Amino acid sequence: MRLIYFLALWLASVTVLASENYQFDSPEQEQAYREISSQLRCPKCQNQSIADSDAELSEDLRFIVYQKLKAGDSKQEILDYMQKRYGDFVLYDPPVSPKNYVLWFMPIIVFIIIIASLVKKVGRRELQPEDEVK
Amino acid sequence: MKAKKILIAILPLVVFAILVMVFKSSLNKDPRELETKLVGSPVPSFKLASVTNPEVILTNDDLPKEIFLLNVWGTWCVSCYAEHPYLMKFAKEVPIKWVGMNYKDAPKDAINYLNKYGDPFVYSISDVSGQMGIDLGVYGAPETFIVDANGMIRDRHVGVIDERVWNSVIIPKLKAIGWEQN
Secondary structure, eight states, rough: HHHHHHHHHHHHOOOOTTTTTOOSSSSHHHHHHHHHHHHOOOOOTTSSBTTTTTOHHHHHHHHHHHHHHHHHHHHHHHHHHHHHHHHHHGGGGGOOOOOOOOOHHHHHHHHHHHHHHHHHHHHHHHHTHHHHHH | HHHHHHHHHHHHHHHHHHHHHHHHHHHHHHTTTTOTTTTTTTTOOOOBBBSSSSEEEEEGGOOOOOOOEEEEEETTTTHHHHHHHHHHHHHHHSOOOOEEESSSSHEEEEEEEHHHOOSSEEEEEEEHHHSSHHHTOOOSSSSEEEEOOOBEEEEEEESSSOHHHHIIIIIIHHHHHTOOOO
16 A cells, blocks of 8 residues: 555656656757756755756746757856856855865865874884884 | 873864854854845846836836835745735835836736735836846745845845844845935
8 A cells, every 4th residue: 555655656756857848959958958957956945956846946947948958058158147146056066165165175184184193193103112122 | 291182182172162153153044045146236137017007118227226125026925925014114114115026927916916915116027937037046035136226236135024124134234335214
């Protein structure tokens, strides 16, 4: 019974995702559409890409992606268009900026500190002869 | 040597304290509130009909040549109903112009709404297709943009403006850009 229930839910979700029927000029264009819409975050429902989201805003944004691809815009042009309007937030791969320096550089800094302190410790130990006696 | 040991012992505590401060500051932030890249840039160009006078086509030239508020609303937007009485009150009591932007709505519904609940706007721009909303980066109505005399967007507030938000957020932001309440 439970299985049937889940199956029904799954089927329902499949039909929702298939509700838009865009016609693409080429398989590459369709591929680009899928790529771009999964790299854009829905501003309304924050943990979904616009490809996953059923929000009306996502639907509109997907339509813009589709229109722009049809008009010959490149992937970067479309991402820039969205970023200009919705900020870095809309990109799942946001650019490196002072706001996220900590995320980018903290691991490297911590790594250097650990290596430096290890080198210092090990180096000191080697200089102490009593270690060898033991 | 002892001082160094104490320092190392204290270090985790210091790190913990910093983390607490970082997390504490995030606690008071609404994660749904997004930055806008539009601050400092002009209101995106538009050419759309007025809601109340559909034969009038509005463009950027029709925007007030003074500091004003651009409010994004829609009859489908539940929170807008909650905000509307406040807009009526502010429009009546405070000498600042409100321009409406009727986002993704049927003009007929919009007119009914204004007739029923009152019209606080000098005019409402009818964005039936939603393109202007996307150009403004609108993601959750109601949204209110603070625009200066040169048509530059200076700030944005997402969500209902009630008495509290008006006095603690909007008024200070207006004053910061040189608006004076007479």
